[in-house]
Amino acid sequence: MSRVYLELLNEDHFDDEYVGWHSQSHTDFYSGSKRIFTKENLLEEFHSGIKKNNNFHYGIFYKENNKLIGVIKLGIVNWVHKISDMIVFIGDADYLGKGLAVDAINEGNEKAFNEHKLRKLYGGMYKDNIASVKAYLKTGWIIEGIMKDQYLHEDISQDRILVACFNPSIFKSEYHRKGLYSFEDIYQAN
């Protein structure tokens, strides 16, 4: 039973608290490109997604108190290929460490596949973002690849882990369920 539900955000949700989430230490990997998040650029991305119909900002709401605690960004959607990136962000630090990203990604998968009829979701993260890799792998996502030494984090190179999720009503093979690498393949190898 999911502890969260998703609802599309509106402009009013982009308040100081929402913007403030983006400058906490646990977002280091999220903003690994050293992007500075401001209310203006967050709203620009939000409005552009609505205008182009290719980026959906779903608020993650905690069921027990209806509090907005994070966001699932489904986008940029490529409608030709019916694929999209999907990012999860638990912004409210009080709600970290409870496995809620798993619940949120499951809800996001549901929106992407059943509502938007997408074929495949994908994403990538720093290898050290283990909480993220683990959360995705618990929700039917698989590891499709590794981009060696793709990033520089505090002057040390780091791999990018490529994850993906295939619409289970379309894709049913072993590959689509298991991918190329297990978690252990990646984290136990040197």
Ligand SMILES: CC(C)(COP(=O)(O)OP(=O)(O)OC[C@H]1O[C@@H](n2cnc3c(N)ncnc32)[C@H](O)[C@@H]1OP(=O)(O)O)[C@@H](O)C(=O)NCCC(=O)NCCS
């Ligand atoms: C990634 C993120 C969504 C995870 O949120 P969360 O639900 O609070 O994750 P948890 O802390 O419950 O951790 C998930 C799992 O990883 C494990 N984990 C966390 N940090 C770990 C570490 N350093 N080493 C090993 N395992 C770790 C947890 O034990 C948990 O495993 P379990 O479910 O088997 O117990 C959250 O940290 C976040 O929003 N980060 C910023 C945004 C981001 O990086 N998004 C992903 C990029 S696309």
